[in-house]
Amino acid sequence: MATFEAQVEALTSLSIDSSSSPTQTELTQFLTDGAAEVINSMPRKLKFLCATEDDFTSTAVGSETETLESGQILQVTRHDGQIEQPCREIPAMLRGRASDSDDMIAATATDPVYYVYDGKINSLPASGNCKYLEVNNPAVAFGASTIDNFPDEYEYLVPLYASIKSLQNALADRASNSDITTAITAVKSAVEAAATTIASFTSTTESVFGDEDTFLTDNSQLTRVKDALDKAQETMTGNLPSSTTDARGAQENEDIELVTSALNIAQTEIQRAQVHLSEWNAIGDMRIKQVQVNLSKMDGYIKEVQTRLSIIGFLERQQAKLQADYEKGIQIMRGA
Secondary structure, three states: OOOHHHHHHHHHOOOOOOOOOOOHHHHHHHHHHHHHHHHHHOOHHHHHHHEEEEEEEOOOOOOOOEEOOOOEEEEEEEEOOOOEEEOEEOOHHHHHHHOOOOOOOOOOOOOOEEEEEOOEEEEEOOOOEEEEEEEOOOOOOOOOOOOOOOOHHHOOHHHHHHHHHHHHHHHHHHHOOHHHHHHHHHHHHHHHHHHHHHHOOEOOOEEOOEEOOOOOOOOOHHHHHHHHHHHHHHHHHOOOOOOOOOHHHHHHOOOHHHHHHHHHHHHHHHHHHHHHHHHHHHHHHHHHHHHHHHHHHHHHHHHHHHHHHHHHHHHHHHHHHHHHHHHHHHHHHHHO
C-alpha cells in the first residue's frame, strides 16, 4: 500500500520533501490532525474501533492517579469480585457524596460510579480493579501507510484532510512568493525600456536610425547616399565634368580612357553610397533589435507570471474538489 505521503502527492500533484511547502514534518502534523478530526466526527459506535483498553485500581477521593490521554471515555467497568460491573458516570463535584456510604447516591460494588477530575479518571468504591475504554488520537507519520485502531473503510479521509491542508500551505507559500512580484516588476521595466527606444524614433534629436548626423541633417547617412548616387549619375550621363567627358559623351566621342575613367568614378560613388546605406541600415537594425529584445523579455516575464498564476489556479480548484470529497465522506461516515 502506498504511504500517506505518496497518497497526498497523488491527490495534490505536489512534491513533498524535507524543505518543500509543506515539509514532511508539516505533513505528519496534517495527518495526525486529520485522524483526530475524523475520529471526533465519528458516531459513537465507530469510536469503539479507535479505542484502547486500560486498567487501574480505584482510589479514595483526592488520591486519583490514572491520567487520561484524550478524555474520550466510552465505558468504564469495576470488578465486584465476580463480574465486571458497568460504572455510571457522575459529575466530579458529586464524588464526595458518592464516596459517603450514607448518602443516597453512594456508590456500591454492584452500582459503581466513575468521574473525571483534573485530567484523571477514578472509580468508586475505592480499591476496585477497573477497566476503561478511551479513544486515542493516533500520531500518523508521513511515511506510514496504515493507522492502528482505526476503521479501514474511513482511513482514506485522513490523507484527504492532509491533502487539503497541504494545498492551503502551498497556496500560502506561492501567494507570498517574491518570484511573481519580481517577474511583474521585470515586465514593467521591459515595457518602459521598449517605450523609451520607440520614443526615440520620432525624437527631434534622435531617430530610429540615429541622431541628426545620421538621419535628419545635411550631413546624414541618407543625404550622403543621395549625394554619391547623384554624382554617379552625373558622371555617367549628367555632363560631369562636361557633356563631352561624362561616360555617355566620352562613349560618343569614342574616348575609351574617359569612358573607363567615368565608369571608375561612378563605381566609386556607388560603393560610397553602399557604405553609407549599410551604416544607415545597421543603425536602424540595432534600434529595431533593441526594441525586439525588450519585447521578447517582456513576453517571457508575462509567460512566467501566467504559468505561476495557472499553478495557483489549479491548486485552488483541486483544494475545492478535495474539500467537497472530504465533506461528503464525513457525511457518509456519520450516516453509518
